[in-house]
Amino acid sequence: MQRRKYLKGMATAAGIVTVSSTGNAQVWDSDELSKGEEPKNPSPPRKGDSVMGLTDQIDTVNVGIIGLGNRGFSMTQLIDAMAPDKGVIKAICDIREKPVEEMSDWIKEEGKNDPPATYSGSKNSWRKLVQRDDLDLVFVFTPHQAHTPMAEYAMKKGKHVAVEVPAATTIQECWTLVDTAEKTQKQCVMLENVCYFDIEMWVLNMVRQGVFGDKLTYASGGYIHNLVAEYFFEAYWKDWRSKNHRKYKGDLYPTHGLGPIAFYMGINRGDRLEYIASQESPETQLTERAKELPEDHWAHGADDWANGDTTRSEILTEQDRQIHLQFDVKTNRGYSRKNELAGVDAYHEGFPSQLAVDSEGHGFVDDATYDQYYEEYRHPLWVQMEEIAEEYGGHGGGDFLEIYRLFDAFNDGRPPDMDVYDAAAWSAVRPLSATSIEYGGIPVKFPDFTRGDWQNKRKLQVMDFDTI
Known part of the structure; x- marks a missing residue:
């Protein structure tokens, strides 16, 4: 019932966009949607077998x-x-x-x-x-x-x-x-290294252990990092970073915020990303900085930046859960990936990490209670490997654990924690957000890269503690 109401609501607006496997967009207008037909993205025929659960045992x-x-x-x-x-x-x-x-x-x-x-x-x-x-x-x-x-x-x-x-x-x-x-x-x-960060894995473990209750409802993630000055360094303008902002709209870097949320919500493991609607603010920051550059600088006076200061996207999953994503590498604010998650019984938000588990609504738990939850539910991978992860480093040890888990999966002959279907679904936010912006912010339907196999509630490997 809720889904029919949602689709009916969209039908009274501008419409819905579907995208073919070659990237061609088709707009379903309100008249077509009002007839009750739900638009679908056609999937190309399979050229081989699914690689869900694919293994390859390699000693070294x-x-x-x-x-x-x-x-x-x-x-x-x-x-x-x-x-x-x-x-x-x-x-x-x-x-x-x-x-x-x-x-x-x-x-x-x-x-x-x-x-x-x-x-x-x-x-x-x-x-x-x-x-x-x-x-x-x-x-x-x-x-x-x-x-x-x-x-x-x-x-x-x-x-x-x-x-x-x-x-x-x-x-x-x-x-x-x-x-x-x-x-x-x-x-x-x-x-996607953020999936292996300490706090994200702690939240994931709390989700799996029932701290958030039997249903997740909402999450928010993003990449918020003021990089304006860096986009004019010589090492940056010679490669791809600045070029992307001059040429492309949309969320250019969605997976740091989305990856952990996809783990929390079991995306491609019983749920899937279904619709995205995106909007962007005007671009000001790179244009203003370009005015201050020396006349002999390549970007002096450049005002043709395609990407806005902030891109915001709203995603609806098949199970009617909401995901908010934000991409902002220009405005003057502190670094954040947001990492907000709401369930029936708990809520978390990051930067700084705060936890609410009081159903009476009295706000976040105090420091002592937070520490108790942290110690009780810290992910076993971090409990076991914290010392070596921090020794080798890489974003506090997350990079090391990411590489370690991938090698360990091959050594043990088990599926990796993430697969090509995750790679495709999470990366798709970039082009789909640009398409939504192009069509005035109307919803765009995600392709089903699994061809229906997302309905299989398969195990998330990093939560199989027998492999850690």
Whole structure:
């Protein structure tokens, strides 16, 4: 009944947009919707078997790494920490020779891996790395628009793939990843590190242990981080960051906020993302900063920024739960991922982390009570591995745990914590939010990348404590 009311309400507005597997949008106007037919996104026919639950037992994972920029360099250092027992680095690549040489030297000094093969100096050097016949897993740490082409090529060459966020930038790319993974029967895991942060995993454990009650109703997440000054650094304007803001609308970086929420709500594991409606504010901050730049700066006076200061999206799930997402890297506010979650019996919000469990509505618990919940419900992965995670670091240890869990899944022959369907659904927010903005903020329907398999209430692997 609630869903019919929701759809009827949308029918009286501007309409609903569906998006084909090639990214073409179709508007269903209010007259069509008022007839009671619910619009659907057609899914392309499967080119292979589902990869839900796919496993591949590999005693020692042989790794190739593409991209050694700021993120790639630090993540490669964490990957090196997996050697020699869990995995070894066989080859590294970057278009620039200097970071390849520096990383090769660093690996040699650490002494855990044998010196890796190196590839650099050409835009196609990465292809030579992928073509090696001694690799099990390829990591992709490159600009956003390169993620899907590199992941697709690696899977077709018989490699599993771990790719940085977002895994795809268009709906067609999302389907490319899903179809390729199913056809090749290879894993394509998006490296959403926030899912492994201490507080997020604590909240997840409380959800699974019933602290929030038997139903979750609402969540809010985002990426709020003032980066205006950084977008004009030479290292940034030469690559993809500023270009994205000049060219694209929508939530360009949705997965840090959405990933943990998807875990809380069991998205693709009994529920799915169904509709998104997005709006954006005017753009002011980059234009104003550009006025202050020297005349010989590349961005002096630039006022053609496509992306607004703030993008807000409202998502409805199949189970009628609401998710609010915000993308804001321009306004003057403190860093936040929001991390708000409401259930029947409890509420949490982050930055700073606060918990409410009093159904009488007297606000957040005091510090002593908060500490009691933290100690009782802290995720076993953090209880067991806090010392080593913090030693190796990476966002307080979250990066290390993310890499560790991926290697451990292959070593044990179990499914990874995240799969290609998660990568596609979470990444789809970027193009779908842009489509909604283009059509005046009306709802856009999510494709079902699982082709109906989301209804299977499969286990979230990181909550299987027997594997920790």
